[in-house]
Amino acid sequence: MEWMPSSNLGWLNGWIPLALLALTDTCVFLLFPKKVVKRLFDRSGWSKRQVTFTMIGKLLALGCLVILFFTPLKIPSILFPLGMLVVLLGLFGMLIALFNFKNTPQDEPVSHGLYKISRHPQIVMSSLVILGACIAIGSWSALLLLFLARLFSHFSILAEEEICLKHYGEAYRDYMQQVPRYFLFF
Numbered sequence: 001m002e003w004m005p006s007s008n009l010g011w012l013n014g015w016i017p018l019a020l021l022a023l024t025d026t027c028v029f030l031l032f033p034k035k036v037v038k039r040l041f042d043r044s045g046w047s048k049r050q051v052t053f054t055m056i057g058k059l060l061a062l063g064c065l066v067i068l069f070f071t072p073l074k075i076p077s078i079l080f081p082l083g084m085l086v087v088l089l090g091l092f093g094m095l096i097a098l099f100n101f102k103n104t105p106q107d108e109p110v111s112h113g114l115y116k117i118s119r120h121p122q123i124v125m126s127s128l129v130i131l132g133a134c135i136a137i138g139s140w141s142a143l144l145l146l147f148l149a150r151l152f153s154h155f156s157i158l159a160e161e162e163i164c165l166k167h168y169g170e171a172y173r174d175y176m177q178q179v180p181r182y183f184l185f186f
Contacts, residue, residue, distance in 0.1 A: 001079065003140045007070040014068030014142075017087040017133035021126065024091055028098050036102050045166070050159040057152030064130065064145035071137040083136025090128030097121035109168045111175050118183045119176065120157055123150075157181065 029037050046054075074080050093114060100113030101122070114121035127150055134142040161181075164172045 001135075001138045001140055004067075005071050005074075005137060005139050007067070008072065009070060010072055012073050012075060014071050014073060014133045014137040014139075016073065017084070017129060017136065018065060018068055020087065020091060021094070021129045024094060025098075028095065032098075032102050035106070039106065042163075045163050046156075046159045050155050053152050053155035054159075057149045057156065060145050060152060061130075061149035064134070064142050064149060067139055067142040067145065068130070068133050068137060071139055071142070073136050074138040077138065079138045080136050083132045083134070086132030086135060087129050088132075090125045090130075090132060093125035093128065094122060097125055109164060109172045109175050111179070116179065119161070119179050119181050121183075123153065123157060124182055 074083075097114045100115050101110050104110040104112065114125075118124055127146070130146050131143070134146055161172075161176065165176075168175075
């Protein structure tokens, strides 16, 4: 791992895991009914503070993505297969979480499948994909930006939970008491 590995525009860069995530999401969203996709991206009811922190997180994530895009994969290193294993785990988990979301009636909180062990498995799984990409390029700076981006995205997660509490009431409150926010902790 290096703080800032050499960068250049090439075919075997960290953009490949990102493209796999984008392709996975695009294919799934094309298969899902429009009302499910709309529900996935609904941000109505967020406060200005929540939107601001979310935007800061997105800018930090963009910095991480730029590093990934321009940094070659460490193919001859152990970092490459380790990173790609994390990427594949994240992609597989993302697919499961998205289908768990899709198969839940709109008037119920999502609480089956991966949602039995995390209230936000889609965030965790997309973070795993990007984490794997950061490992595969061997960049500490990309990892730092990912960590900071996810720290700020925590505020969007809190906003989602507030909205779910308003929408689903006691059913969601019970769910929050039974299931941690991020898998094994919090």
